[in-house]
Amino acid sequence: MRGALSGVRVLDLSRVLAGPFSTMILGDLGAEVIKVEAPGGSDDTRAWGPPFKAGESAYYLCTNRNKKALTLNLKTEEGKAVLKQLVRQSDVLIHNFKHGTMEKWQLGYEDLKKLNPRLIYCSITGFGRAGPYKALAGYDYIIQAMSGLMSITGSEESGPLKVGVAITDVMTGLYAVIGITAALYEREQSGEGQSLDLALFDAAISALVNVASNYLISGQLPKLLGNHHPNIVPYQTFPTKDGEMVLAVGNDRQFKKLCRLIDKEEWADDQRFATNDQRVEHRYELADLLSAVFKLKTSAEWQDLFNQHGIPCGPINNMAEVFNDPQVAARQMVVPIEHPTAGEIRVVGSPLKLSRTPVQFRYPPPLVGEHTEEVLRELGMDAKGIEALKEKGIL
Incomplete structure (x- = not known):
């Protein structure tokens, strides 16, 4: 069965949460997603636990289904050459390296669009590619503090609090999906790709919605209202x-x-x-x-x-009450997936319910480099060439 994004190939050079969350959604919608990590694995969330199941962290498992996994040393010329071959055959590249890293490796948008003018190139950073903070690393907790989200979360008794999940990562991942799908649609008309500049800081500020508007209109600083609403009572x-x-x-x-x-x-x-x-x-x-x-x-x-x-x-509700709720079952918000080492795992389902091209759960979160040989064979590389790259530490 075709998905809404079947035929779209995504190179996912991201790690942790915002990028992998966005590419998982694209994969759910039918895109072919190739997760690219350094040899040995470079997605930090693989080690973020407990809990683990058969060595796989629950954190990593939550955002990496529907992907194939390739290992590649992008600090080497051979590794960059393989990535460039993939770029020629791909529609989207997404990364969340620090500002300037991809350009330093000659893998920035201006470099890669010469190989594929139709490429949609999405960069996710803490503060974007412009402004005095562009070189700073972006961590959700810091962004929640700097964006004002923490100043409106909590009560006078508790003081400022962060949201219970890395919400700015999640929102940035969603914005990345919106931007990528919009760029894919526009490309059908223009025939050209483009660059997307996503920042956690921007996404967090956009999420202030009515609270930001209250301040911009009135000039009054919002108070910590705890579980109260600033504009509606009760x-x-x-x-x-x-x-x-x-x-x-x-x-x-x-x-x-x-x-x-x-x-x-x-x-x-x-x-x-x-x-x-x-x-x-x-x-x-x-x-x-x-x-x-x-x-x-x-x-x-x-x-x-x-x-x-x-x-x-x-x-x-607590988590047990949530996942025992009959509404959760009716909406298929928990799905079982068979994992190659962890056996059957349960993951949160997709909230996207499309009538003709429904979301599919085709692949479990991949092991490090699980599909490296498969991806390279599709590029035309033979067993001897693949083995040579392994011996050099490229894969």
Whole structure:
């Protein structure tokens, strides 16, 4: 079965998270992805654990399915020559080396587009190819701090906090997929490739969305609101008889319905709470009143009531609860894959549900250099030539 991107070949020179996450998505969509590492393996996440399964780290396994693996020493002329052969036959190259590294190896966009003018060349760095920070290394944690994300995450009690996953890497990977697919579409019209300059810093700032707009319009610095929303009330966690739940009342109509369901209809007409802007101004007074009511029943009791009447709410699930949720099963968000050394592994499925060209899970995350000989044979190299490269430490 063809995928949406069948026929597209991607050379993946990236490692860790942002780049491998983006190329996994391209592979899920049908692209042929060739993961290029240094001999012995150079993706740091292979060693990031525990947990491991048969020597394979859970971290590496989460972003590297649907790829073939090739080892190549790009610091040698022979290694660069092999990569250039692949470039001539590829549609996309993606890397996340530090600024200037690929140019130093004569593998920058200006070098490679001479070999393949249709090449789409995606560079992922911490701060991009321009600006005073361009030479700095980019780590998600640092980017979360510098971009302002940490300044709006947490509470006055906790102080600034990072998001629980490397969210700027994930967002940059998604932006890379968007940019690459847009460039592929444009290439169908122009016949030409182009260079993409992706920065974790830029992606993180773009994710500030309404909070950034609030500041740019008002000039007021946002406060640490914890689990509260800066623009909508009540839109937060609330304690219940047996734990906590999240309530997300998005408009005045929903608030009136909420007041009726909890037998507090007078609150809907209270001048402190009648409209959202008034509720934002009196958020803490309203939160105290609602908390006293919600403590009278369990989270499940409130959720049953609110779900029946269209009031958005939900439990705060842990990982076990998430992956035992029937909705997760119905959406096929966990899939089994057979791995050559680890046996059957379970990985998070794709959220992309295409009707005619569905996502396919064709290959497990590859071992280091698992497909080196296969890829080189497709280039026309014979067994003797491959063995010679191995002896020189090129592969």
